[in-house]
Amino acid sequence: MREMRGGLSGFWIFLACIALGVGAIAAVGSVSSMMTEGIAREGRAILGGDLRLSLVQREPGEAEIRSLEALGDLSRSATLRSMARLPDGTNQALAEVKAVDGLYPLFGAVALDPEGLTLEQALAERDGVFGAVAAPEFFERLGLRPGDRVALGSIEVELRARLLKEPDLLSDGFAFAPRLMLSREALAASGLVQPGSLVQNIVKLRLAEGAPPASEVEDTFRERFPDGGFNIRTSDEAAPSLQRSIDRFAQFLTLVGLSALIVGGVGVANAVNAYLDKKRAVIATFKSLGAGGILVSTIYLIQIMTLAGVGVLAGLLIGAIAPFIASGFIQRFVPVAANAGFYPGALTVSALFGLLTALGFALLPLGRTRDVPATALFRQAGITRSPRRIRWAYAGGALAAALAVAGLAIGLANDRIVALVFLGGTIVAFGVLRLVAWGLAAGAAKLPRVPSTPLRLAVGNIHRPGALTPSVVLSLGLGLTLLVTLATIDHDLRREIGTNLASRAPDFFFVDIQNTEIEPFGAAIAELSPGSTLDTAPMLRGRITALNGEDVAKMEVPPEGAWVLRGDRGITYSATLPEGASLADGEWWPADYAGEPLVSFSAEEAGELGLTVGDTVTVNVLGRSITARIANLRTVEWETLSINFVMVFDPAAFAGAPHSWLATLSAPDEADPAATERREQALVNGITNRFPAVTTVRVKEALDQVNGLVAQLATAIRAAAAVALVSSVLVLSGALAAGSRGRIHDAVVLKTLGATRVTLIQAFAAEYMLLGLFTGVFAVGAGALAAWFVVERIMELPFVFDWTVALVTLVVSLVLTVAFGLVGTWRILGQKAAPVLREL
Structure with missing residues (x-):
């Protein structure tokens, strides 16, 4: 503690490396916890009840409703996608339609503009016209104002407020x-809900006092x-898809923050080396007076970990204030009260994370210092090398911290698989970079x-x-390398979604085409878009409830295949193998097949779920469970x-089940x-005016939305990568500072032997340029390889x-190395020769 009274000279970069990494991890963890707690705290308002039950393509039966009514208040609603059009038919927009009853919402409150209007008043029927409210974006897309009307199905509704x-x-x-x-009532009058329509009927339950808990009711x-x-959810899982996204993104950003901390660990090691080098005389004095290696190591370990604690506290301060900065920004994108x-x-x-990283990287230089004899420590010029071998206790301690x-x-x-891959990649990266440095020095x-x-001096400095x-x-x-990897993945993802996918995908999707309308619909397409290709398929919605007789809710399913079992899936039937598909295993059924139910399963998803030909799949469709045997596996190209x-x-x-049709159009x-x-x-x-119940989705607009989402994610990823790059720059600065003692010695000796300041500047600049060039080339190659693996093997x-x-x-590599190198070198070149020569 006495020795630390001299201040933190030489440790500012040490502190910055620790604070940056800890701050990144703390900020991500704190913001993630804030959002998770917000979802949990407002679970009932987000869910709309203590219990949410939903069905696709059918309404709950009377017995099901009665069993719920005995437990509390029920609110019933229905959601579907439909086209809302101007009354004169000149324009239209896709809308997420939601029909609610008089009890909606059971929890929380709806906010309308104008404020004085209640939801009941806004939706009421007046003079034979039903009311409606819409999101501000809906008004903007159609150029409407409150009081205007839009046609929905077979009726017109009056837009009375902004939602x-x-x-x-x-x-x-x-x-x-x-x-x-x-x-x-307005939805029923619109005629949008027909047999087989893709409508989701929702029942929300507010439990009465004294009723059993929601989990028991479920x-x-x-x-x-x-x-x-x-599909039943309780308020404990109010927004599972959002929670999964938060968890995954928080994990990714935490790992990136950890990479910044590990990179900063190199800076810790450099700073400790430089600090111990400056303390050679003190350490020699300790040892000359009888201090053992353990005592000396303990003294400096206490100092280093105390300083690490200061860096950790600075990082914790960053993490602590992050939720207060982020809460307002997050609420603009996610409607959760982020308190x-x-x-x-x-x-x-x-x-x-911060303390363990500092400890692991500090033990190795401490271990080298422990066994340096006092006589070597008195040689101030740094000519004597530290021992290469480290005692097992120090190496073991560093390994234990890692x-x-x-x-x-x-x-x-x-x-955990992602975390293992990340950590494995970090270990491999350290090893490869060590080999690259060794190879560069050996080549020089x-x-x-x-x-x-x-140039001769520069080459010598690289391998000395x-x-x-x-x-x-x-x-x-x-x-x-991290920057190149993320930038390349972002480039390829945008290119695939914005260019390649758009060129391969159909121009339009049409949903909810009724059986009686499929032929007139085809004729209308031929008239309105001659020369186009129309593909159609019958579609129902069903939920997989069992695999080989085992309830999927009780199964441990690999994460990559879990989406198939989550919620309702679109399903179809066909007498022949669909166009564009190929059999991977098994045989297709005959065109006149009439035996036990058979199903063709996507080969990739079947492999993820562990399914093979001959296994059984139970699907609930319209309240009826159907168990089918897998007859074959198909190769499906989802990216088209x-x-x-x-x-x-x-x-x-x-046979006989009500259903609608799905169609795609390529013009x-x-x-x-x-x-x-x-x-x-x-x-x-033309399609919207002739077939009001048919939903038209323009693929270009859907891809634009996906591109917008990717752009937002890319911004966050770039910010995370920037943290890692800043940490690298700090470590680079620390490395240059740590080598300043040796550089002063070299510069003084060379100047004494006749070297001019210009010669030395040229030598150091050439050295930094060569190091920056080779490091940049390696980063480009390694980053491209890592991005190739992610894009080709994982994203396919x-x-x-x-x-x-x-x-x-x-x-960037050249500018950073040359700029930081010359800034440090300029001070070295002004060093007086006499004080240094006296210590030789």
Whole structure:
């Protein structure tokens, strides 16, 4: 403690590295905890009740409703997508229609503009016209104002207010279009709900005082109506899709923050090395007076961990204030009351990460110092090398700290496989960068003698003992590799969604085409868009309830296949193998097959769920459970966005079941974009006016929404990568500072032997330029390889490398190394020779 009175000289970069990594992890953890607690706290308002039960394509029966009414208040609603059009038929927009009853909402409150209007008044029927409210985006898309009317199905509704807040919006999942809310009576009058229509009927229950808990009600209801086909959620899982997204994104950002902390650990090691080098005389004095190696190591370990604690506290301060900064921003995108506060759990985890990382990287240089004899420590010029071997106690301590960091990261991860891959990749990256640094130094040592004195000095500096090569390559290489990887993935993802997918995908999807309308619909398409290709398929909605007789709710399902079992799936039937599909295993059924129900399953999803030909799948459709045997597995190309289904049944399996049709339309390309826009607008207007119940989805608009979402995610990912890059820059600065003692010695000796200041500047600049160039080239190659693995193997998308990323990376690498190197060198060149020469 006495020795630390001299201040923190030499430790500012140490503190910054620790604070940056801890702050990133603490901020992500705190903001994630804030959102998770907000969802839990407002679970009933988000869900809209204590219990939410939903059905697709059918309404609950009287017995099911009566069993719920005995437990509390019920609110019934229905949601579907439909086209809302101007009364004169000149324009239309896709809307997420929600029909509610008089008790809606059971929890929370609806906010309308104008404020004085209640929801009941806004939706009421006046003079034979039903009212409606809509999200502001709906008004903007059609150029409407409150008081205007829109046609919906076979009726017109009056838009009486803007819908500013819908308390249970998150429970309905991702929305492709703005909300249009009306009464259940208005929906019934519109004629949109027909047999087989894709309408979701929802019942929300507010439990009465003294009623059993929601979980017990759910179990009882499932036992009483086992074939009901209900999707049931309690307020404990009000917005599961949002919670999954929060958890996954928080895990990703935490791992990126951990990478910044690990990169900063290199800076910790450099700072400790430099600090101990400055304390050589003190350590020699301790040892000369009889202090043992353990005592000396303990003294400096206490100092280092005390300073690490200061860095951790600075990072915790960043993490603590992050929710207060982020809460207002988050509420603009996610309608959850994000009440900022302090989250001790997240802060404790980040503190542990910081302290363990500092300990692991500090033990190795401490271990080298422990066995340096006093006589060597009195040689001030740094000519004597530290011992290369480290005692097992120090190496074991560093390994234990690394394992603790890994165990903490894996134990807290939602997806442990992702965490394992990340940690494995980090270990491989450290090893590869060490090899690259060794190879660069070895190659420099074997180069032939060059005539240029500055270049010869630069090459010598790369491979001499105590060279900066390992520190520069390791620190800058990790940050730049991560930057190249993320930038390339972002480029390929945008390219696939914005260009390739748009060129392969159909132009339109049409949903809810009734059986009686399929032929007139085809004729209308031929008239409105001649030369186009129309593909149709019957579609029902069903939920997988059992695999091989085992309830899926009780099964442990791999994460990659869980989406198939989550919620209702679109299913179809066909007598022949669908176009564009190929059999991977098994045989297709005969066209006149009439035996036990058979199903064709997507090969990839079947593999993820562990299904093979001959297994059974139980699906609940319209309240009826059907068990079918898997007759074959199909290869499905989902990326084409054509009509594809996970499950295709034989026609006899759903004989007589009410259903609608799904269609896709691919129109011929036109050279003039304006002509294409006019043709598409005329097509949508014509179909919407002739078939009001048919929902038209323009694929281009859907892809634009996905692109917007990807852009938002990319912004957050770039910010996270920037944290890692800043950490790399700090480590680079620390490495250069740590080597300043040796540089002063070299510069003084060379100046004494006749070297000019210009020669030394040229030598150092050439050295930094070579290090930056080789590090940048490695980062481009390693980042491209990592991005290829993610894009090709994980995302299964075509990989294309963006050479702009490579050029920017090389420029950044050169600028950083040369700029930071010369800034430190300039001070070294002004060093007086006499004080240094006296210590030789």
